[in-house]
Amino acid sequence: MPVYLDHAATTPMADVAIKAMTEQLAKLGNPSSLHVYGRDARKDLEGAREEIAVALDCHPTEIIFTASGTEANNTALKGLYWKGQAVGRNVVVISAIEHHAILDPAQWLKDHEGAEVIEIGVDSNGVIHLDELEDLISRRADEIAVISIMSANNETGVIQPIQKVAELAHSGSIPVHSDAVQSFGKEPLSFSQLGLTAMSVSAHKLGGPIGVGALVLRKGYDVPALLHGGGQERDIRSGTFNAPAIMAFAAAVKETFLDFADRNARVRRLRERLENGILECVPEAYVNGAKVERLPGIVNVTIPGTESETLLLLLDNEGIACSTGSACTAGVQRPSHVLLAMGHGERTARSSIRFSIGATTTESDVDLALHILPAVMERARMANLR
Amino acid sequence: MKLIAAMSGGVDSAVAAARAHEAGHDVIGVHLALSSNPQKYRSGARGCCTIEDSHDARRAADVIGIPFYIWDMAEEFHEGVVENFIAEYAAGRTPNPCLRCNEKIKFEAVLDRARAMGFDGVVTGHYAITREGEMGKTLHRAIDETKDQSYVLSVLTIEQIAGAIFPLGDTTKVDVRKEAKARGLYVANKPDSHDICFIPSGDNASWLHERLGRKVGPIVDQDGEQIGEHKGAYTYTIGQRKGLGLSVPTIDGSPRFVLKVEPMTNTVVVGPREDLAVSRMIGEKTVWCGLAVGPERNRGFVQIRAHGKPLPCTYYFENDALIAELDEPLLGLATGQQMAIYDGDRVVGSATICETQQ
Known part of the structure; x- marks a missing residue:
């Protein structure tokens, strides 16, 4: 079996999640129905919602189930923008390193809804410039409809100071959303303590199934819906509840938080083993965001003199699955906007790959990768010199 | 062998990759992204490397069961093929960009990269045959005369031919389509591409007007x-x-x-028409697909267009120029075209026509 080191893309479903999903699939009942079948399904569903609310430290009614993290991001960003726009606020503030599920809806708001989008830059470690944000808020607080800053970056794993962002925004009464898709289950997240207005999470990044996510949205901040219909989820997200996926989501969350600290400490140790091993065999390589706090499982490394698309092909061929973590255009790897924002040139941005470790990764996985890497890097260098 | 299969998203390259894989080689499919700003969909028979084409190539690779990657060769293609095309026209010559693409992209940029990465060669869906002989690996015409592409491959050197694998040379296009269908490849009925891929409108004159005034x-x-x-x-x-x-x-x-x-x-x-007659052509930048030819007179054939007829001639190499003397004069021959010399069905070599004489 090839070694899987791409857990930030998606991670295997937990056994408990598969079990919960399978059991629910066999059950009849639309949770919105009033009869006994509906009541049973509703009971299961609300139990799952409460389970997830505990992990996120939010009120269960603040959870709006969606079909993906992307949907949660779109609902939050567009919804909060429209709310702001209604009272004369048309500025959307995001960071330069957001996932495309924030970058693209922001661009859409600019192109179609009259938004002014302002990107906050990051330093060479990949952490947003808080002073830039503070300055912006001090000048234009009244114009800002929404601030959206991810809680940790998906390519580098670098953790962002979202609590401070929320504090700054609070002074100007500006709603703050955070894309926490990558960090849920990997760093402690307390929705209530962070002081956020909204937060997006996704099930498949922590052992749940693909096709279910959630938007945590503070009470009193109800936003216009993207999907209109049966009025489910506070009328913000209509559509029949995907009970099997939601049950599995809750089961995965429960398991993750049962041994949260140990699990992440183990992942971190494996990450460090991989990281140190890479730096040892390729001394000129460097880890992006190495100096600051990162999620435990992600290592983004620049290997000068190589091209990421060559590295990926050769690693795949040798049975190591990893990625760059950045989106591709028509299948062509583009230099990562995250690394460019951190001050990389196109060349070094194109020489970077991401390994991501998860709960199922073993020491021998890491050692096999380290065993294969030197020869692959040598070949990738040769191919680059051609 | 470890091979890279260049997959355009068309039926030929898909069947070629499938055959190489079936023959027991370790094959990785690679689609070349040749435009930095690809169109979303194909329109008819024109163009290639649209997003739809890369999807077709990926789907074919998945069905065959081989890994698939996209290589960004847009820069190399622009410099080596598109700019060359414009410069040749600006200089009053008539270039063949497909030939340059084979020379500069598929069997230079891709083959070099493949070799550096530890692969032994490149598989393509070209209709041509290679044979091992005294001269090493040589290039020959495909059995399907109507599809034979040895002309556009005549720019390859011996080293390049050594790394080229053409699994379709012994098959007709009709049979390749049948085989694609039998293999469950949905590109089986995809139309052939014609014309110049980077001029999707098909209107070469307007395209050149935009660039050359x-x-x-x-x-x-x-x-x-x-x-x-x-x-x-x-x-x-x-x-x-x-x-x-x-x-x-x-x-x-x-x-x-x-x-x-x-x-x-x-x-x-x-x-007048009679003044178009050419009976002698002189070529520069000669490439030998086997043993080099000297000043001695040889009998053979010259071909000057991708699907042109082989014309009986006497050919020789003198003062750094490849010369072909036609048995029968030919009407309308432009400089910039490639003259490919054949000995029977074997490609001897080729050169770019720089002068024609009556």
């Missing part, structure tokens, strides 16, 4: 007398008869043809 110049007869006007000499091809818009008729009413394009003076020279 529309500088008005004279159309003259052989005595140098102006008898018309053109909007850019480079859009005319030797032998062209239509679209000249001449106002002064010939005395006997016979048609006039483009005899010469002179980019330096932006002049197009026209004259």
Whole structure:
């Protein structure tokens, strides 16, 4: 079996999640129905919602189930923008390193809804410039409809100071959303303590199934819906509840938080083993965001003199699955906007790959990768010199 | 062997990759992204490397069961093929971009990269045959005459041919489509691509006008007398008869043809059909697909177009030039075209025509 080191893309479903999903699939009942079948399904569903609310430290009614993290991001960003726009606020503030599920809806708001989008830059470690944000808020607080800053970056794993962002925004009464898709289950997240207005999470990044996510949205901040219909989820997200996926989501969350600290400490140790091993065999390589706090499982490394698309092909061929973590255009790897924002040139941005470790990764996985890497890097260098 | 299969998203390269995989080679499919700004969909038979094509290639690789990657060769393609195409037209010559693409991209950039990465060669869906012989691996015509692509491969050196694998040379196109269908490849009925892939409109003249301007110049007869006007000499091809818009008729009413394009003076020279006749062509930048030829006279064939007829000739190599003397004169031959020399069905070599003589 090839070694899987791409857990930030998606991670295997937990056994408990598969079990919960399978059991629910066999059950009849639309949770919105009033009869006994509906009541049973509703009971299961609300139990799952409460389970997830505990992990996120939010009120269960603040959870709006969606079909993906992307949907949660779109609902939050567009919804909060429209709310702001209604009272004369048309500025959307995001960071330069957001996932495309924030970058693209922001661009859409600019192109179609009259938004002014302002990107906050990051330093060479990949952490947003808080002073830039503070300055912006001090000048234009009244114009800002929404601030959206991810809680940790998906390519580098670098953790962002979202609590401070929320504090700054609070002074100007500006709603703050955070894309926490990558960090849920990997760093402690307390929705209530962070002081956020909204937060997006996704099930498949922590052992749940693909096709279910959630938007945590503070009470009193109800936003216009993207999907209109049966009025489910506070009328913000209509559509029949995907009970099997939601049950599995809750089961995965429960398991993750049962041994949260140990699990992440183990992942971190494996990450460090991989990281140190890479730096040892390729001394000129460097880890992006190495100096600051990162999620435990992600290592983004620049290997000068190589091209990421060559590295990926050769690693795949040798049975190591990893990625760059950045989106591709028509299948062509583009230099990562995250690394460019951190001050990389196109060349070094194109020489970077991401390994991501998860709960199922073993020491021998890491050692096999380290065993294969030197020869692959040598070949990738040769191919680059051609 | 470890092989890279270049997959365009068409039926030929898909079947070629499938055959190489089935033969037991370790094959990785690679689609070349040749445009930095690809179109979303194919329109008819024109163009390639649209997003739809890369999807088709990926789907074929998945069905075959091989890994698939996209290599960004947009920069190499632009420099080596598109810019060359424009420069050749600007210089009054008629280039063949498919030939340059084989030379500079598929069997240079891709093959070099594949070799550096530890692969042994590149598989393509070209209709041509390679054979191992005394000269090493040599290049030959495909059995399907109507599809034979040995001409556009005649620019490959021995080293390049050594790394080239053409699994379709022994099969007709009809059978390749049948095989694709039997293999469950949905590209089985995808139309063949024609024309120049980077000019999706198919209107080469307008495309060139946009890049080279529309500088008005004279159309003259052989005595140098102006008898018309053109909007850019480079859009005319030797032998062209239509679209000249001449106002002064010939005395006997016979048609006039483009005899010469002179980019330096932006002049197009026209004259009677018989003055188009060429019986000797001289080529530069010769490439040998096997043993080099010397000044001794050899009998063989020369081909000057992708699907042109092989013309009986005597050929030799003298003073750094490849020379072919035709048995029968040929009408309308432009400089910039490639002359490929054949010994029977074997490609001897080729050169770019730089001069023609009556």
